Amino acid sequence: MASRVVIVGAGPAGITVAEALREHDQEVEIAMLSSEPFPPYAPPAMADHFLTGRDETLFWKGRDVCQRLKVDYLPNTTAESLLPQSHALSLSNGSTLTYDQLVIATGSGLYAPVAGHQLPGLYNFKSLSAAKQLVDGVRAGKVRSAIIVGAGFIGVELALLLQDSGVSVTMVEIEDRLMWRMLELETAEIVLESVRGRGVEGRLNTRATAFLGSGEVTGVELESGEVLRADAYIAATGVKPNIEWLQGSGVQTNWGILVDDFLRTNIPDVYAAGDVAETRDRMTGERFVHAIFPNAVDQARVVANGLLGYEERYEGAESMNSLKHLGVEVMAVGAQRGEEELRWRKNGQLRKLFLNDGRIVGFRLVGNVRGAGVYRSLMLRGVDVRAFRERLLDPRPGASWFGSASGDTLVLER
Numbered sequence: 001m002a003s004r005v006v007i008v009g010a011g012p013a014g015i016t017v018a019e020a021l022r023e024h025d026q027e028v029e030i031a032m033l034s035s036e037p038f039p040p041y042a043p044p045a046m047a048d049h050f051l052t053g054r055d056e057t058l059f060w061k062g063r064d065v066c067q068r069l070k071v072d073y074l075p076n077t078t079a080e081s082l083l084p085q086s087h088a089l090s091l092s093n094g095s096t097l098t099y100d101q102l103v104i105a106t107g108s109g110l111y112a113p114v115a116g117h118q119l120p121g122l123y124n125f126k127s128l129s130a131a132k133q134l135v136d137g138v139r140a141g142k143v144r145s146a147i148i149v150g151a152g153f154i155g156v157e158l159a160l161l162l163q164d165s166g167v168s169v170t171m172v173e174i175e176d177r178l179m180w181r182m183l184e185l186e187t188a189e190i191v192l193e194s195v196r197g198r199g200v201e202g203r204l205n206t207r208a209t210a211f212l213g214s215g216e217v218t219g220v221e222l223e224s225g226e227v228l229r230a231d232a233y234i235a236a237t238g239v240k241p242n243i244e245w246l247q248g249s250g251v252q253t254n255w256g257i258l259v260d261d262f263l264r265t266n267i268p269d270v271y272a273a274g275d276v277a278e279t280r281d282r283m284t285g286e287r288f289v290h291a292i293f294p295n296a297v298d299q300a301r302v303v304a305n306g307l308l309g310y311e312e313r314y315e316g317a318e319s320m321n322s323l324k325h326l327g328v329e330v331m332a333v334g335a336q337r338g339e340e341e342l343r344w345r346k347n348g349q350l351r352k353l354f355l356n357d358g359r360i361v362g363f364r365l366v367g368n369v370r371g372a373g374v375y376r377s378l379m380l381r382g383v384d385v386r387a388f389r390e391r392l393l394d395p396r397p398g399a400s401w402f403g404s405a406s407g408d409t410l411v412l413e414r
């Protein structure tokens with residue numbers, strides 16, 4: 001086992017590596033850096049934290065986790081470059097930190113391919129530091145209206161948070177639907193209706209061409225020439241792995257850091273995990289960055305095992321998400337289309353399964369997520385569901401695969 005492991009980044013991936021390492025090795029020296037001033041936190045819990053004031057889910061391992069795990073934690077410290085020849089990092093405080101083994105868990109940051117994205121005063125919700133600035137503005141009464149550019153997962157979650165905090169919100173989205181990466185049109189329309197029902201204005205098929213302003217940002221220009229104004233402007237246009245600091249290090253990157261099936265980079269003694277790592281997709285085998293929490297945690301455990309000397313092959317990343325704050329349950333897993341579609345819709349509930357060659361490749365559930373675990377298991381195991389597909393969809397107790405078939409509500413589409 002290495003004598004000193006350095007972890008760059010204290011998000012879900014970083015802290016999970018530290019925890020899994022310490023569980024099996026009391027001696028190894030662990031140092032962990034974060035650009036941010038906070039204890040390790042879970043970004044998915046930020047909205048709930050700001051709405052309810054609850055801390056437990058945000059600081060999910062406890063505020064004292066680093067003391068408990070005997071991790072030498074360096075908050076407010078950014079790794080600025082990696083020097084593999086000398087097994088060292090140069091840090092923002094001017095010092096150098098050496099490692100025997102290094103874990104890059106720097107996550108992802110805002111990706112804003114819109115002119116003016118560097119203007120002061122433009123908010124985002126990608127980190128706790130950034131989110132706090134926005135929420136402080138709302139709490140101080142400075143933000144009564146907001147324009148969010150981008151209606152992906154984070155944009156929608158933020159829109160609901162702001163609306164619930166008394167802010168009037170307009171979302172601008174270039175695509176024809178909300179959360180286009182996750183949702184096919186029918187599910188997206190239900191989500192849009194629900195979001196609009198909560199008072200959020202959603203402008204689809206609308207391209208924002210620039211954030212305007214000579215000092216601070218003061219408007220959003222649309223392709224039509226129209227300029228939208230509000231108290232706050234927020235970019236929620238996407239995320240990108242934090243890899244810029246690795247330039248010149250020799251670490252191979254594409255969109256994220258390229259890793260093998262053991263999550264090793266091309267540089268000896270350097271691993272990567274979480275949103276920063278470009279791994280194999282569990283279903284398709286393609287290389288991809290699926291920037292979600294469960295993938296970050298699973299990858300971190302694989303990395304910890306590698307550091308401990310147990311070679312564990314990573315099973316691959318999944319595409320999986322659920323929307324919690326909508327008022328209606330929505331779950332999106334895997335592909336959003338297939339050669340065949342099984343569809344059931346009734347009483348505000350929708351379930352869709354997408355099949356290729358009789359096997360589930362993805363599903364969308366709205367209003368009732370019962371059965372999600374079974375669908376996922378069938379999908380991951382590649383089970384041919386043709387023999388019982390008529391009974392797969394109806395979620396009512398006693399009316400589905402759990403009991404008798406209910407053909408009247410089942411629609412099969414090719």
Ligand SMILES: Cc1cc2nc3c(=O)[nH]c(=O)nc-3n(C[C@H](O)[C@H](O)[C@H](O)COP(=O)(O)OP(=O)(O)OC[C@H]3O[C@@H](n4cnc5c(N)ncnc54)[C@H](O)[C@@H]3O)c2cc1C
Binds near residue numbers: 008125276293
């Ligand atoms: C608002 C929001 C809601 C989300 N909701 C969900 C959800 O419901 N479900 C889900 O599955 N996923 C969700 N996600 C995604 C999930 O949070 C990420 O997939 C997960 O946080 C990735 O963990 P990570 O440790 O790889 O990276 P991050 O959480 O991004 O952590 C990386 C850390 O590294 C630090 N860092 C970066 N560069 C450096 C450097 N050079 N030196 C030192 N430190 C550095 C960063 O400051 C950051 O603290 C959400 C994300 C956001 C922002």
